[in-house]
Amino acid sequence: MMTEKKDIIEERYNKVLGRIAAAARSCGRKPESVRLVVVTKSQPTEIVQAAIDAGARILGENYPEEAVEKINTLQVQNSVEWHMIGHIQSRKAGLVIADFALLHSLDSYKLAAKLNRLAHEAGKRLRVLLEFNVGGEESKFGWPAWDEKNWHSLVPGVTELFRLENLEIKGLMVMPPIFADPELSRPFFKKARKLMVFFAENIPVIEWNELSMGTSGDFEVAVQEGATLVRVGQSIVGPRQYSNRGKP
Ligand SMILES: *Cc1c(COP(=O)(O)O)cnc(C)c1O
Secondary structure (H helix, E strand, C coil): CCHHHHHHHHHHHHHHHHHHHHHHHHCCCCHHHCEEEEECCCCCHHHHHHHHHHCCCEEEECCHHHHHHHHHHHCCCCCCEEEECCCCCHHHCHHHHCCCCEEEEECCHHHHHHHHHHHHHCCCCEEEEEEEECCCCCCCCCEECCCHHHHHHHHHHHHHHHCCCCEEEEEEEECCCCCCCHHHHHHHHHHHHHHHHHHHHHCCCCCCCEEECCCCCCHHHHHHCCCCEEEECHHHHCCCCCCCCCCC
């Protein structure tokens, strides 16, 4: 790849880190309390390598086959952590067990049960976040959580998930509607944070530590509202590339 492109990715990566740090300080948080997941879905391995060379240590992927292929090609498993952030069909659960340090997008009991069984067979524990739909959009995955009045009805299901011994619930993930103005995301991030506090009070046996929220358009607002993991793609690696043909 052209050095120029590598330099651009490094510059953007450092810029995003700087913006995360500034957003954290602006609300009295330590910059280290927020980790950056660089989202590389649909990007070729050269771009992923450039992100790693720039300093990225957590890479987020959406599609299991694509991710596993990149992981095998790059052979950098020890220096970086791979996170699965996309919706997983339960028949693809097997692809998540071996290579991923954290699944952000656990969104059904069926998937959870299958992952639990496969993790058990592999002699592993898989760390997961539970995905909730706080925006109410029908197109979005995640357990329904847009209406606070119904939060109590989520408790038995989450308690069931906790009983799956080879899964380790670390917190929650949300993907609210995308707005041109990041301030419009704020109420959804606030709601996610409040939902996490609700679970911490109602299911204290789980340590609710991780809150995954915020993308290129609104990660600073997410940090101000308590994100511990932000998932940033385009602002670092550029527009998504659905085909590699003809690319430098
Ligand atoms: C693609 C994606 C992101 C990153 O979005 P950008 O706009 O590229 O920053 C974050 N989270 C999820 C779940 C995604 O699918």
